[in-house]
Amino acid sequence: MFYVGDKYKLIQEIKQYFPKNIDTFIEPFVGGGTVFLNIEAKKYILNDVDQYVFDLHNFLKGQSNEKDFLVEVLKYVKKYNLSRSFIEDIVPKELKEEYKKTYYAKYNQDGYNKLKNDFNKAKRKDSILLYILLIYGFNRMLRFNSKGEFNVPVGNVDFNKNVETAIKDYFDFVRKKEIKIENLDFKPFIKKNGFKKNDFMYLDPPYLITFSEYNKIWNEEKEIELLTLLDELNERSIKFAISNVTTYKGRKNHIFMNWMNKYNSTKIKSNYISYHDNSNKDFEEVLVFNY
Ligand SMILES: C[S@@+](CC[C@H](N)C(=O)[O-])C[C@H]1O[C@@H](n2cnc3c(N)ncnc32)[C@H](O)[C@@H]1O
Structure with a gap:
């Protein structure tokens, strides 16, 4: 994860x-x-x-088809215009030159903040949005303020091939095994x-x-x-x-x-x-x- x-x-x-x-x-x-x-x-x-860690594992464990899952992730990644090098490189060259080490954070910031607001406004917390926030957030943290709002800033990260491989491996593993998770x-x-x-x-x-x-x-x-x-x-x-x-x-x-x-x-x-x-x-x- x-x-x-x-x-x-x-x-x-x-x-x-x-x-x-x-x-x-x-x-x-x-x-x-x-x-x-x-x-x-x-x-x-x-x-x-942690309720959110528990929810995320349960949510991922319940995904029966990894292709459908990635299609769904991609739908949101596109909606919020986040970088997605696992399928295409959409970060402009100029941005990469100007911010050599931080261009993912620069590129994703606006979309990530919009996603975060939508997640926080929603009554029912959607686990797929939380998963995407975790992937693009700073330091891969799950952190909430006293009002229960997710408050991690954007990270200098991307949905890249490694993330795709990790989630596929996760699905592959949990599908074959008998796993119980508690909260x-x-x-x-x-x-x-x-x-x-x-x-x-x-x-x-x-x-x-x-x-x-x-x-x-x-x-x-x-x-x-x-x-x-x-x-x-x-x-x-x-x-x-x-x-x-x-x-x-x-x-x-x-x-x-x-x-x-x-x-x-x-x-x-x-x-x-x-x-x-x-x-x-x-x-x-x-x-x-x-x-
Ligand atoms: C050091 S992290 C575990 C990291 C894990 N080994 C990994 O590879 O991702 C500690 C975890 O303990 C959980 N935790 C904290 N207090 C706990 C408690 N009283 N009972 C059960 N879990 C707790 C936290 O939510 C956190 O996910």
Whole structure:
């Protein structure tokens, strides 16, 4: 789906630590879904507390024909006059020369803002419009203000071949698999699903010490609740792996660092740092697992 903070660049590194034979793959913090889409299992049980993330997955999962879906997307992309290099390059040469690195943002700005207004005005939120906003928006974020209005600015991005391939791969995968997705807080989600010996849970919660939109709904209390639940799963011999950031810009997540000592862990080469930021040394991402 492409989503802020996704594990797209790290999935190959992370998955080498995952168990080989998985009956049910469980993801309480599924986000854009990069992880489950790259894991072989018999069944998938997914969850995200964000209503819009949940709606988007359900909407995409319910698309039975990818050609019809792309035709529908294209209808709106044309209506709002957005760039669409997956089928044609319509950005004028002069604009590309004038704004060498930002011409997509310049070109798409007006249409994107119009689309955003229409989406916000509509009573029933149309998931296809939200999908298009996600694709053309800044940093692939889903962010809403206190009035419930989508408020992400335009990104310097385009519906290109990569986006087309990603959505086709998504359809291809979900069509073949048995997937259930829920829209709960992680605690009731984990408690209500009875897991078995060959099931495996991967967790990518908001990181207590970094900054992201979804970190606003995360705090020390949630962190402790989650880690306590994982200890309970461990006692029941259910396998899990959890990603987290232990060090970021002078901050340390002591709660997590103390907790992880009793399990196995490995450092992960992170994709979190932006290239404007040279504080790489001040950053540490880990994967912790109980097997
Ligand atoms: C770091 S992101 C996951 C990114 C994902 N691994 C990917 O590749 O796209 C964390 C996700 O947790 C969700 N989340 C935040 N608080 C939650 C909670 N209490 N219960 C369940 N999900 C939550 C957020 O909506 C967000 O999508």
